[in-house]
Amino acid sequence: MLELDAVTVRFGGLVALRDVTFSVKPGEILGLVGPNGAGKTTLFNGISGLTRVRGRIRFEGRDVTKLPLYRRARLGIGRTFQIPQPMQHLTVRENLAVAQVFGAGKHNPERIEEILSVMELQAQGDRPAESALALQELKRLEIAKALATEPRLLLLDEVLAGLESQAKRQFAAKLKELHQRFGLTIVIVEHDIETISGLCSRAVVLNFGEIIADGTPAQVFRDPRVVESYTGTAHA
């Protein structure tokens, strides 16, 4: 589904990502973890096209490294931001409709209603996205917009951040439902070990822009380098 080959990102003299190489299989839910500043969001920016990278990014066998952001979205790479970015001048329903028309290349109102229903946003459908939607609603809208583009790969950037533990569990269950219902491949950035362990079949750990572990959540969270990267001390 997605192959990264020696992906490197530099900001001036700072190397944010160095030779990141891994692949994501179709249908997988992969957790991308690491301490703050490890390069997780930079990697998402590189995959989605917000940041230029060196190396190679292939999506479904096609080299997308040089493609602009909007063309990657049209190919089926959906992405959410850690801080929700609604298109504020549009209503919630219009946010989805525009995403569907330009991202998926068609207008299917039934599908929009289905997404609104699954994301529990039907009551807010005609409200402007600039109105004070609650944090959870904004996060659901963020995912709903991405779903409206009919992605096959969904990159979720800390969608559970800021939620209380019960809300986090409910949201994680919702992500599993989306994964099955829409046949998605998901890569999720998340700090919470419990959530990653419950949601993901595989986890990749980044630290200082490099991969330090790749395996099942149980394997990587026992890895001494991962423990050290989180705690700053060597594993006993």
Added chain:
Amino acid sequence: MTDLILQALFSGLLVGSVYALVALGLALSFGAMRIINLAHGELVLLAAYCAYVVEARAGLDPYYAIPLALLVVTAVCAVLFLMIDRIREHRELNSLILTFGIGIILTNAILLAFASDVRTTSSPVLQDATSVGPVYAMNGEIVAFGVSLALMVALWWWLKKSWYGRAVRAVSSNRAAAKLMGISPVRTELVSFLVAGALASFAGVALYTMSVVQPAVGHALTVKAFIVTVLAGVGSIPGVFLAAILLGVTEALTVTLASSALQELAGMVLFLLVLFLLPNGLFGARARRG
């Protein structure tokens, strides 16, 4: 005296509608591209001279110039857009310099082609006066008012209901999020720039039929459009319309009660008052709060 004030209010309403049309073009390109097109007034002027050419050289009614004005102005807009699109760094600042320069070139090109003489319609029908209750207006003013209102409704519909109009609103809301939704920012910007050019075309022809034009008018129109956009404070069409009417009425009352020499100054004073007292504009508080 009451009759004079009523007449000034009515005249302000009519000219304000054309100001609104000019300002909406400026606001549209700013909303989509985050650039202030300082050549926008000159684009309006170009359309006005198209109307002059069609009337004076071809002997037709100035409103027959609309297809020609659309062709010429949107072509210039497309070239201007291509130049702006090539700016890679500090687009907001560099585009100001670029569009200011293009404005000067257009003004001087018009000056070379048509001299600095004042031009206006010679159509007896458009120059005839019609009474509306106790007040009077030239037919040209009433037609221009109608054209402006119709275009504002059309623009509202386009932004609200068409997919490209929604895309323009999406890009102006959140450029990065819009791109993630598959929206091509370049195409959306081009479309909004061309629509702004189309508005300028109609505004220019309308202006020629109700007022006088000369090469120096372009710059003054850009300033007026900028004042209206700041007065409105938010890119809502009713907001721009009301701000434009306010500017038109202020200018007309100044001419009636004081002196025509103070007309431009009155607009600037209004502009400064709003900046000091309501820095978010007359209708901008809600939109800028978040």
